[in-house]
Amino acid sequence: MMWFSLLVLIPLVAIVVTASEGGWSxxxxxxxxxxxxxxxxxxxxxxxLVTAVNVVMGTTIAWVLVRDRFxxxxxxxxxIDIPFALPTIVAGLVLLSLYGPDSPLPVDIxxxxxxxxxxxxxxTLPFIVRTVQPVLExxxxxxxxxxxxxxxxRFTTFRRITLPxxxxxxxxxxxxxxxxxxxxxxxxxxLSGNLPMKTEVTSVRILSSIxxxxxxxxxxxxxxxxxxxxxxxxxFDLLQRRLVRRG
Amino acid sequence: MSIEISNVGKRxxxxxxxxxxxxxxxxxxxxxxxxxxxxxxxxxxxIIAGLEHADSGRVxxxxxxxxxxxxxxxxVGFVFQHYAAFKHLSVFRNVAFGLEIRKRPxxxxxxRVDELLxxxxxxxxxDRLPAQLxxxxxxxxxxxxxxxxxxxxxxxxEPFGALDAKVRKELRDWLRRLHDEVHVTTVFVxxxxxxxxxxxxxxxxxxxxxVEQIGTPDALYDEPESDFxxxxxxxxxxxxxxxxxxxxxxxxxxxxxAARAGTVSRLVRVGFEVRVDVxxxxxxxxxxxxRAEARSLGLEEGTAVWLEVAPGAQVRTPGATAxxxxxxxxxxxx
Numbered sequence: 001m002m003w004f005s006l007l008v009l010i011p012l013v014a015i016v017v018t019a020s021e022g023g024w025s026x027x028x029x030x031x032x033x034x035x036x037x038x039x040x041x042x043x044x045x046x047x048x049l050v051t052a053v054n055v056v057m058g059t060t061i062a063w064v065l066v067r068d069r070f071x072x073x074x075x076x077x078x079x080i081d082i083p084f085a086l087p088t089i090v091a092g093l094v095l096l097s098l099y100g101p102d103s104p105l106p107v108d109i110x111x112x113x114x115x116x117x118x119x120x121x122x123x124t125l126p127f128i129v130r131t132v133q134p135v136l137e138x139x140x141x142x143x144x145x146x147x148x149x150x151x152x153x154r155f156t157t158f159r160r161i162t163l164p165x166x167x168x169x170x171x172x173x174x175x176x177x178x179x180x181x182x183x184x185x186x187x188x189x190x191l192s193g194n195l196p197m198k199t200e201v202t203s204v205r206i207l208s209s210i211x212x213x214x215x216x217x218x219x220x221x222x223x224x225x226x227x228x229x230x231x232x233x234x235x236f237d238l239l240q241r242r243l244v245r246r247g
Numbered sequence: 248m249s250i251e252i253s254n255v256g257k258r259x260x261x262x263x264x265x266x267x268x269x270x271x272x273x274x275x276x277x278x279x280x281x282x283x284x285x286x287x288x289x290x291x292x293x294i295i296a297g298l299e300h301a302d303s304g305r306v307x308x309x310x311x312x313x314x315x316x317x318x319x320x321x322x323v324g325f326v327f328q329h330y331a332a333f334k335h336l337s338v339f340r341n342v343a344f345g346l347e348i349r350k351r352p353x354x355x356x357x358x359r360v361d362e363l364l365x366x367x368x369x370x371x372x373x374d375r376l377p378a379q380l381x382x383x384x385x386x387x388x389x390x391x392x393x394x395x396x397x398x399x400x401x402x403x404x405e406p407f408g409a410l411d412a413k414v415r416k417e418l419r420d421w422l423r424r425l426h427d428e429v430h431v432t433t434v435f436v437x438x439x440x441x442x443x444x445x446x447x448x449x450x451x452x453x454x455x456x457x458v459e460q461i462g463t464p465d466a467l468y469d470e471p472e473s474d475f476x477x478x479x480x481x482x483x484x485x486x487x488x489x490x491x492x493x494x495x496x497x498x499x500x501x502x503x504x505a506a507r508a509g510t511v512s513r514l515v516r517v518g519f520e521v522r523v524d525v526x527x528x529x530x531x532x533x534x535x536x537x538r539a540e541a542r543s544l545g546l547e548e549g550t551a552v553w554l555e556v557a558p559g560a561q562v563r564t565p566g567a568t569a570x571x572x573x574x575x576x577x578x579x580x581x
Contacts, residue, residue, distance in 0.1 A: 145298050146331040146389075148318045150345035150396060160344075164335040244335050 015226065019219035030220040038197045039205040040221070042116065044228055046201075047181035050120040054169055054177050058128025065129070066136040080130070083123050090185025095119055096190045111193035118203060119188035120181040127180065128173035135169040164244050171240035175233040182229055249274035249432040250295060250400060257305030264290040266456040267306070272434060272449075277426045279447035280436045283479070286458040288331055288436045289507035295434065296402050297321045307410060309399050321400075324393030324431075328405040331386040332377035338388050339373035340365070363391040366425070383414040390422075394429065405433035407442070419446055420434055440480050444468065452476050474565055484533040488565070493535040495560030498523065500544050500555050506553035507532075511546055525552055 018089065019026060030036050064078055083091065097103065099118060100110045107117045139162065147157040185203040192199040207219035250272040257265040265287045272278050288539060293299040295306060297318035303579060306313050313321050333341050340347075342363055364370045367387040369380075377385055392458045393401060406422070407415040423446050427432055430507040437443050443450050444464040451461040452467065452475075460472045471477035477490055484493045487507060500508070509527030516522075521541040523534045532554060536544075546552070 014484040029422060041283055052529040106364070140329065140331065141332065142329060145318070146325060146327060146392075147344070149298070149321070149323060150343075150392070151348045156348065161333055202410050246351040 012226070015219050015222050016062065018215060019223040022216035022220060026216050030217055030224065031103075035196050035200070035215075036202075036221055039200050039202045040195050040224065042113065042200070043182055043202040045121055046113075046116050047178050050124055050181050051076060051174050051178045053121065054124055054128045056175060058125070058177075059132055059166070059170060062129045062132035062136055068188045080126050084126050084139075088095055088184070089189075091122060091187040092119070092190040095122060095187060100191060110191055111195060111199060113192075113199055116199055120184060120193060123184055123187050124177035124180050126156055127177040129172060130167050131169045131173035131176070135166050139165055165187070167240050167243050168240040171236045175193055175236045178232055178236075181227050182225060249309055250434070251305075252295070252308035252390070253305045253307075255291070255294060255301045255306065257287075257299065257302050259494065262457050262572075263302070265294070268453075268456070270451055270457055270458060270461065272432065272451075273460050274309070274432050275430050275432045276448045277423070277446060277497070278435075279443035279450045280453055280454035281440060281443040281450050281479070282438065284438055285349055286454045288438075288453045292402050292404050292434060292436050292455065296323050296325045296334065296401070298325070301473065322396075323399050324396065324398035324401045326386070326393050326401070326403040326406050328408045328460060330377070330382075330409075332385055332389065334377055335565050337373065338369060338375050338377065338380070341377065341388055342391045342395050342490075342512065357509060359395060360391075363395055366394075369389045381414075382410050383418055384488060386410065387420065387421075388464075390425075392430070393408075398431065401431045401433040403433070405436050405438070408437075415442075415490075422446060436577050451478065454479070469561055471563065472565065478565055482533070482535070485530055485565075486532050486562070488530070490563040490565055491556060491560065493522065493533045495562075496534045496556050497557045498525070498534050498536065498544070499555075500550065502544075502552070503553050503555060506555040508551065508553055511548055511550045513544060514541070514548065516541075521546075527554070 004235070022029070061080070065073065065080075086094075095115075095118060098105065099107050099115070101108050109118060118129075143165075144157050144161060147161045148154070152160065183203060184201070185207070188201065189204060192201070194200045194204050202221060204222050206218045208223065250270075252268060252270045252272075255265055255268045256263075265358060270285075280291060282334065289541050290299060294301050295308070297313065297316055297320075301314065304314075308321060308323070309481060318325075331342065336344070339360055342360045343356050351359075360373075361370065364373055367390055369384060369387055369391065372380060372384065372388075374461045377388065380388065386409075390403075390406075403422075407418050410418065420440055422435075423531075435446075444467075447464060449461065450467050452463045454475055460467060460476045461535060462470075467476060468480050474490060478485055482493050483490050484496075485491070486496060502508070506537055509525040509532065511523055512526045512531065513524040514521060515524075516538065519538050521536045521538055523536060523541065525532045525534060534554065
């Protein structure tokens with residue numbers, strides 16, 4: 001508990017305390033500031049979108065890794081973790097050289113909103129794969145066989161038997177991916193261009209507040225972000241419980 | 248005949264799991280597939296269920312060629328060794344699963360599930376999750392789930408293998424009684440000869456991918472067609488180089504003309520039974536006696552004893568391909 005307090009609780013409380021120094025007006029100012037509101041909208045919106053894509057793609061990749069055998073599988077296993085291992089600013093450089101103005105590919109998403117999307121997608125890829133994979137491996141095949149011998153098609157078996165078993169893992173991975181996306185900085189800061197009202201995300205906004213000596217404003221934005229993340233994580237958990245119970 | 252398996256073969260890589268297996272399983276019977284682990288009996292059961300496909304041969308269920316039918320279309324109920332419970336669904340919903348798939352009306356499902364839960368003595372447990380049940384209860388739930396869809400055939404793969412000895416025995420009796428009530432053609436896999444002898448109407452002995460012998464428990468026990476069947480179905484010892492069951496030997500402490508002389512080398516008491524190892528000229532023979540018999544003979548290590556084949560007992564010449572003769576060699580001298 002003390003470990004947990006030192007690492008998590010005290011810093012969190014510090015942020016909220018700093019934010020409250022500005023009183024309610026501090027929050028109101030932060031929220032009514034057009035530029036801040038736009039940054040929050042962009043960050044949260046993109047985080048949701050990326051999480052949704054990950055739920056589908058991450059689950060599919062985990063499924064393929066567990067159930068299929070193909071050449072190069074080990075290589076792919078390692079590849080999945082690259083976004084974890086790479087320092088985010090290096091990821092940002094990679095993305096910039098791949099999708100930036102000097103890209104060898106015919107794509108240039110620099111300074112566009114899609115840059116934020118791509119950067120989020122890159123750094124959050126491993127979360128759902130890595131949470132779902134072990135659960136899928138533990139799943140007994142005879143449970144699926146039982147469903148099939150009772151007349152359930154492959155799809156029905158997946159939807160009614162397999163999916164409910166992995167939904168908690170998907171939800172946990174989704175919460176992680178969402179939280180990671182909301183807080184992402186390094187990988188997108190180069191490619192997105194940080195254009196106010198367009199591609200500026202919340203973490204960039206907080207940094208510029210701090211650079212402008214507006215510590216209270218930065219803490220207020222951080223607190224709002226914290227609230228949103230908490231709400232989303234709790235919602236995912238509730239949703240997961242409901243889905244599992246319904247079967 | 249309800250299940251007709253003809254010339255079925257199955258390989259896993261280099262390993263031959265089943266080699267040209269032909270078996271007929273009569274409708275309404277309770278049949279055991281008995282054999283050692285890895286002998287192919289589970290593979291055969293899974294092929295009947297469609298969970299595994301045979302490389303060659305044909306499977307017919309109630310006159311319908313099922314060789315290439317998927318498991319969903321075979322109309323079989325399958326019970327797995329490790330229950331295969333749907334962990335996120337209540338006991339009631341587990342049993343209802345097959346009926347929900349078939350889109351039966353809600354009240355019909357409820358009536359049927361309630362009836363089945365009563366049949367397997369789980370009527371108090373409908374709202375529980377499988378994790379809240381004991382192993383024996385979970386297996387009864389799995390059985391009710393398989394019976395819910397009124398399958399043509401009920402298949403059980405080592406159904407009591409994961410349970411402890413006492414529950415095993417209870418469930419075994421209970422399965423026999425249930426089968427007498429429900430009368431669905433049932434095939435179960437076991438490596439436990441006692442289980443097969445006690446429960447089954449007919450036993451198919453499978454070893455190394457081949458059918459060794461098919462018959463009633465009595466026929467297999469009394470007239471084994473191979474050394475393997477004889478030794479797999481019960482204890483076996485040798486007397487004068489012949490295979491014989493330890494309880495088919497008469498032991499006396501006084502000399503008899505045609506009897507084999509020997510010395511007691513070891514006495515082991517297992518509950519009501521006493522196993523006596525007797526060393527004679529060139530062999531060690533194990534004789535099983537009741538505790539009372541052993542006591543009245545006053546046996547101890549070193550006692551001189553004489554052995555002969557009990558009247559009417561079966562003996563086998565090792566390596567012979569026919570059943571043991573009903574007239575033991577020593578019977579004439581009595």
